[in-house]
Amino acid sequence: MPSSQFPPPPPFEHLADEAIRARLVNLRESVAPILSNNVLLHFTDHSVNHSDSLARFVDDLIRPLQCSDQRLSPDELFILYAACYLHDIGMQFEKANETQVIAALNLITPWHDIPLEDRQNIIRQNHAAISAEMVRNSVNAEAPIVGLQLTGDYFPNYVAAISEGHTLQIESSRYKALTAYGPNLRIELLSALLRIADILDLSRRRANRPKALTLNLSLESQTHWWRHHYTEDIVIDQNKKLVSVWFDFPPTRAAEYRKVVPQTQMPWIEAEFQRQNPVFHRYGFGWSVGSVINDRTDSVAEQMPDSVLAEMLKQLYRQLKRDEQEHSQMVVKLFDDAQPHIERRISELESRKGSMSAGDYLREASRIATDLREIGAVRTAVELLRSAYSAGQEELSDTERLSIAAQLAVLTRDDGDASRAFETLRALVPLAESLADGKIEKFLFWKTWANSLIDAFANDLAIAALHRAIALAPSQQEKEVLSVRLAEIQFLLGNIEGALNASSVTVS
């Protein structure tokens, strides 16, 4: 296929060495025909245009880097640009069944008996590894499958590594192995740049409308296609170090789409930037990413079918559900992670039990219980404090005893056992009354006791306790809060006159 069928190469603007540039152009010319195979019909454009776009994004993304002493070397530049052309080549390899990658899958059904759509899915899922295998197999090969015999000056192993890595989880050991440093080669940085460039090539250019009309696309493929359609452009602002994704919607549906499409598109981009920015930061640069919705009345964007919008909503819903699950798992995991700490503190306390007084033991248990409650371990806190309280309360000063009893009552109530909370406090009423009125512990006890009586539906006692707590309150604000509580309780007990009196404002 004559090279003239393909557009001219991008500038590779940071590549000063003409020999290297010539080698790169040669590589581009060789793989362009393979990239135009279009084996995966349903996918957005993966031709040489996609690779050229990546090369241009690379130019923009590394501009700040190239102005620094951390700039990419010519060899690094070559590897990165070469990977732009080779990372997706596996996507276009129709004879993928001949690769080791597919063989290693040990498919039960012979390749040609697998339905076309499933075969394409297998290729798509494994295309990065297939690309890498194709690159490695082309080294010094007589009939190189990438269209060009690759020699050592093409750095085929590194190109293969970052090609294979472009779809892997960066936390995976394979990714880490692939992106290990080479001699003066920062493969991890090159991989990061390739991945960012790849994910940014999502604009309308890649969603060819006439072609799409001829294809029978699955709903999921259609959502990809339409997302590209609504991504008008990617703008890289070198001054703000900001990558902006511009969306453009048909005016009649803009209000609906703006709430859905960016939300399905942006999280992927943001997540990749979040993953790669630490790598960039190590070399003194970095990028923020954001979205802009272009409210153009003359937009040429088309309306997507409702079924596609529904599919996008479903994708969003599923994603949010996954996030929610992850969040709740994180909370539980936090508690899991805290357990050794809890165990250690309690065991430590228990080991000292024989050498400390029951009162000191209770004081320490109270401190641990406070911490436990803060991390959600209410039941554990109650159990710890309850046993310590029954053994050590007699050894405490009156004020300490009241405070810890109130703490235990609150914890017990939080744990759903209001009646036990009530019992804990009941025995201490005479003690509380014996304290001088100015003592804050006395007020706090009466406040807690009043709440406990309310919980227990001990109305008359509750109202008396509220009055007592109001009288003891150390501040006007506390008095106000309690008097409102009193008015509310009076009302809910059906004593409307009492409620009006307690609220002490006459409404005429």
Next chain:
Amino acid sequence: MAEISPTIRKRLIECRSTAMVGNIDAALGVLEREVTSDGLSDSERLALLLLKAELLYLDCREREALAVFENEIEGKLLSISQEERFVVGQNKRDVIFGGFLASQGRSGTFLHDQQTMAGKKLGNAAVIVNAYEAARSGRHYEALPTLWRELLSAYQQRVWSYYRQAARRVAQEFIQIGWAHMADFYVVIGQDTKTAETIADQLLNWRNVEFIDARVNRLILHANLKRHSIVACGMFVRLADAVADGQVIPTTRWLLQRASMVPTGFLEEALVKTAWDALVSLSPRFDSDTAMEVVNVATLHESWKEKDRVREHIVRAVDACIGILPVDYLSKVAEKSIHMAKGMSDDINLDKDALRLFLHITSRADAKSKELIREALYNKPSVNLNPLLIVAEEFGKTWGNRDEAERLAEVVARDVRLQVQRLNKDEEFEKPQVSLGQMTLTAGPKKVGVSIYSDLGLRALIPHRKMLSEDSIALLMDSVLAMLHEPENLISNKVLMINAITGLADVMTPKLADQAFEILEPIALGNVTSIDLSKAVPPNHPLNPNRMDFGDPETIQGGALLALATLETRLSSELRDRAVRIIEEAMVNPHPEVRRLAFIAARRVEAISDSAVITAVLGTRDNVEDVVIEAFLLLGDHIKDTPEFWNSVVYSAKLASQSPSSEIRRVVAYTTKRLSERCKDDSVQRQLTDIRSLLESDFSYSVRREISSNSSGP
């Protein structure tokens, strides 16, 4: 929920309380001023506006409540939380549904889905289940505080429906533990009319004057918002007999305030109706001035002029006052009511309440008023098959001529036979003249059609039976007996046939009476046959949501006993003895409905055996209230003048005078009065006097009235 300052929380309580005690406008004024104050957070403004909307909603001003949501909350309070938005949505939905306002589209279902996604639930279901299980196991000391805490939480959440449900649960728990006197407030705020009835019944059973006084006072004081008033009115319907004398006028005035409203919506209509119903219940307590006041309000009401859903309730209240009003006032009532009589003869669904009112006015009013009513009612030469025919005699109206009556008898006799039709598969069911519906059961090539019959024709003929020839009576009776005997007929239809036999008894020849006996006897003995619906519509299956009451075999058995008693004097002597024996034996039937009707039947026969009198004495200690009542009434008519009888009956009367049922005590009052007239033993007389003295100060007005009246029946 976001924190609300104590000052605002106080305002909320004040305004809520103020509105409940009857000053809603003052409360709304305060809320409106408060909401425009500087320095409030959006959450605080929301709390104030939600209360404003709630008070309007509780006062049946749903459109104004909706306007609060649409004009003052939505789109205005931008910083409220998602949870607060749910509260807004939930309460707005309450307003829309509660006020039968325009459809809110799908916002209701959207709201439900959103809350499900967010995991928001009203109340803590697990806690409520625990409370119910605790209650079921007798651990009310756990159940009540738990449900109370749910109410506290509901109040804080400000979701009205949840608050109502929580209040209802507290009320129901109070009832379970026997603290009905503490539950009234919670049924009011929970708008729970059903539980309110239970509370009223329990309070009546306790016969504690102070409790009732306090409840009545509290209801008048607190249940002033219209949705609350509905509950209070419902309670007054039941408590009326026990309202203290001093509270009758204040209660009447409070009810009249509500009854005089012109309803603008469904709930207001319910309030107005229930207020009039409560006035009906309270009416025996009225003096003539109060009765005139009630009638005056009634006849000025807009619904009095037009036949609408409220009028029948007003008419019943006026009707209840007729016996109390001065006679000279009745002519005014007749004039004010006469518009209801016009056109009645053309109306197949004529206003039975108005007809009853006219009957009562006619029974007491002067000749001029009687004539006014008669002329208005019977302004057509023929009224055909119409309930007016049934009561014509009572209005002093004689009906057409004998030929017309004979013709009608012929038509009715044929119509009666249309109740059950055995048909071939392709034959059509012929509808009787008046039928409430029909059903067809098919078995192979045959089918049986059964009409749910209306006995309008029979009831029109019965008052005019004496105009009918022997042949016409025989013709009618043939049809009636055939349908009573018909094994495929419905029990409810058969009851109507028995009513017809009872109605025609005094014009039957002995031969006809004996024929009727032959059909009635097996039924009176409990051999009741009727169409088997168990396969088609198993009506008593617990999983059948469509209950249809086609009558119980016990009702028809009891009905047959009544018919036998009515026929008794027409029967040949042998059958007469058999009839009385069947009735007496039924007095100890295991089924209470049969026992009750047997006692009623026994009152109708000329004489019962001594052993039956003793059975009646034992019947006064039956465990079923209705049976006790009928047994006492029977003893008012049939006694056995022996020391054993008097000792037993006095003992029964003493026991029954302590009954929680005011109906039983009222019947005891009536029966002891009658027995005193017939008892010659001084010692027994003294005991009867003691019982009467006790009942003179009874808690229920109806009992006190019974003991002091000279009426011939309770």
